[in-house]
Amino acid sequence: MHRKLRLVGWTTHRGMAHVLRCGYPRSVPHTTPPRQCLMCDQDDENIQHLLVGCVFARQFWFCILSSVGLTLTAPKTTDLSFEAWWDRAESAVSVEARKGLNSLITLGAWIYLEAQE
Numbered sequence: 001m002h003r004k005l006r007l008v009g010w011t012t013h014r015g016m017a018h019v020l021r022c023g024y025p026r027s028v029p030h031t032t033p034p035r036q037c038l039m040c041d042q043d044d045e046n047i048q049h050l051l052v053g054c055v056f057a058r059q060f061w062f063c064i065l066s067s068v069g070l071t072l073t074a075p076k077t078t079d080l081s082f083e084a085w086w087d088r089a090e091s092a093v094s095v096e097a098r099k100g101l102n103s104l105i106t107l108g109a110w111i112y113l114e115a116q117e
């Protein structure tokens with residue numbers, strides 16, 4: 001299954017489709033402008049920031065990926081799009097390692113977003 005479909009599937013299942021569509025959690029009314037990130041207070045809290053833009057998200061990915069020897073695939077400050085970072089990370093590993101990396105990123109994103117709710 002294409003990873004975008006997987007991402008939409010799990011985010012919809014977990015009630016995160018609203019975040020993807022509107023850029024901020026369901027608990028925030030539609031008329032409310034995006035709020036600042038509660039973790040770093042340095043940018044708007046939207047899905048791209050939560051997953052790769054936030055310094056805490058990058059630290060999260062660094063810890064997970066370095067634990068399996070994939071430190072070089074961790075998001076950098078220049079990675080502002082989750083999808084673009086995922087593409088870059090996937091292209092940096094062998095074909096044999098891609099399934100494991102994709103599972104790690106999918107589960108990591110799920111866990112990280114759950115912790116933000």
Ligand SMILES: [Zn+2]
Binds near residue numbers: 038041042053
């Ligand atoms: Zn942040």
